[in-house]
Amino acid sequence: xxxxxPEYLDVDYTDGSEETATDYPTIESKIEKAVAVTKRGxxxxxxxxxxxxxxxxxxxxxxxxxxxxxxxxxxxxxxxxIDHFQHFDxxxxxxxxxxxxxxxxxxYARNNDIxxxxxxxxxEPGDDIPVSDxxxxxxxxxxxxxxxxxxxxxxxxxxxxxxxxxxxxxxNDTLESEGVDGVISGVRWDEQEARAEETxxxxxxxxxxxxxxxRIQPILQFDERAVWQTFWNFVVPDTVSAYPDExxxxxxxxxxxxxxxxxxxxVSPKYFAGFRSLGSEVxxxxxxxEPAWLQDVENTTERAGRAQDKEDLMERxxxxxxx
Numbered sequence: 001x002x003x004x005x006p007e008y009l010d011v012d013y014t015d016g017s018e019e020t021a022t023d024y025p026t027i028e029s030k031i032e033k034a035v036a037v038t039k040r041g042x043x044x045x046x047x048x049x050x051x052x053x054x055x056x057x058x059x060x061x062x063x064x065x066x067x068x069x070x071x072x073x074x075x076x077x078x079x080x081x082i083d084h085f086q087h088f089d090x091x092x093x094x095x096x097x098x099x100x101x102x103x104x105x106x107x108y109a110r111n112n113d114i115x116x117x118x119x120x121x122x123x124e125p126g127d128d129i130p131v132s133d134x135x136x137x138x139x140x141x142x143x144x145x146x147x148x149x150x151x152x153x154x155x156x157x158x159x160x161x162x163x164x165x166x167x168x169x170x171x172n173d174t175l176e177s178e179g180v181d182g183v184i185s186g187v188r189w190d191e192q193e194a195r196a197e198e199t200x201x202x203x204x205x206x207x208x209x210x211x212x213x214x215r216i217q218p219i220l221q222f223d224e225r226a227v228w229q230t231f232w233n234f235v236v237p238d239t240v241s242a243y244p245d246e247x248x249x250x251x252x253x254x255x256x257x258x259x260x261x262x263x264x265x266x267v268s269p270k271y272f273a274g275f276r277s278l279g280s281e282v283x284x285x286x287x288x289x290e291p292a293w294l295q296d297v298e299n300t301t302e303r304a305g306r307a308q309d310k311e312d313l314m315e316r317x318x319x320x321x322x323x
Contacts, residue, residue: 021221030230041182045182049183051183054091109173142161195220273291
């Protein structure tokens with residue numbers, strides 16, 4: 001990271017302040033803003049990365065990055081996939097397939113101290129891990145930053161300690177080791193209350209909490225419905241040669257056009273199976289059997305299938321560097 005960070009940047013940290021998705025009333029206005037933020041991010045930062053979970057929001061963000069980079073002769077940054085050891089197998093398969101198809105450089109952020117302990121002791125999600133058996137680095141996070149006082153914590157992603165160690169620590173360690181100055185991510189204002197006040201360029205400069213960097217957030221202005229409209233009308237037609245140029249919204253995996261299969265489209269098969277939000281395989285459930293885009297997204301909660309103890313702690317987790 002350049003020593004002058006962030007003085008060498010020319011970004012507006014107030015861009016998006018006090019705005020909501022309704023300030024971008026059409027798909028075209030949302031896309032126009034996403035393209036502008038993406039272009040600015042690719043031009044301004046010396047060593048950016050893209051957060052990619054294999055989910056719809058980060059994949060949509062990646063689409064904008066690929067399009068802007070191609071049109072303006074810019075580099076597509078490396079992607080960072082946080083491997084928290086509790087993913088659905090389909091997520092790994094999806095990321096591997098599309099990383100190969102799009103020629104992406106994928107960096108895997110892992111808390112190897114936790115992973116090695118789990119492997120050595122043949123643990124299953126929910127089994128306890130003694131804090132005293134962790135590395136000094138992880139013990140510092142548990143005791144000093146989280147102020148956690150118990151002797152053990154469960155090997156579960158969607159808990160306060162588990163989420164921080166398996167995701168935030170893994171991410172921050174990667175950002176530090178790679179000298180990252182900008183993280184392009186797919187968070188949205190409407191997705192979670194703790195994200196409602198984010199801006200398109202958001203600073204994370206406190207060295208006592210995380211390696212100083214900025215968050216670049218091109219799709220804040222999208223809501224869940226707009227994400228799916230953009231996928232079926234822009235992303236899929238642009239990336240799948242056999243797909244109708246005018247777009248087509250399938251009613252399920254067996255309703256794709258022109259012999260196209262689920263593996264041919266950059267949409268996780270978990271969304272076809274009824275999941276609306278993708279988290280840990282042990283604590284995320286589908287909401288119905290309908291594909292995500294056909295569900296009542298306006299009147300139901302997108303993250304209802306996620307473990308709610310983690311959702312309730314989101315603000316505290318974000319203060320420590322969670323996405």
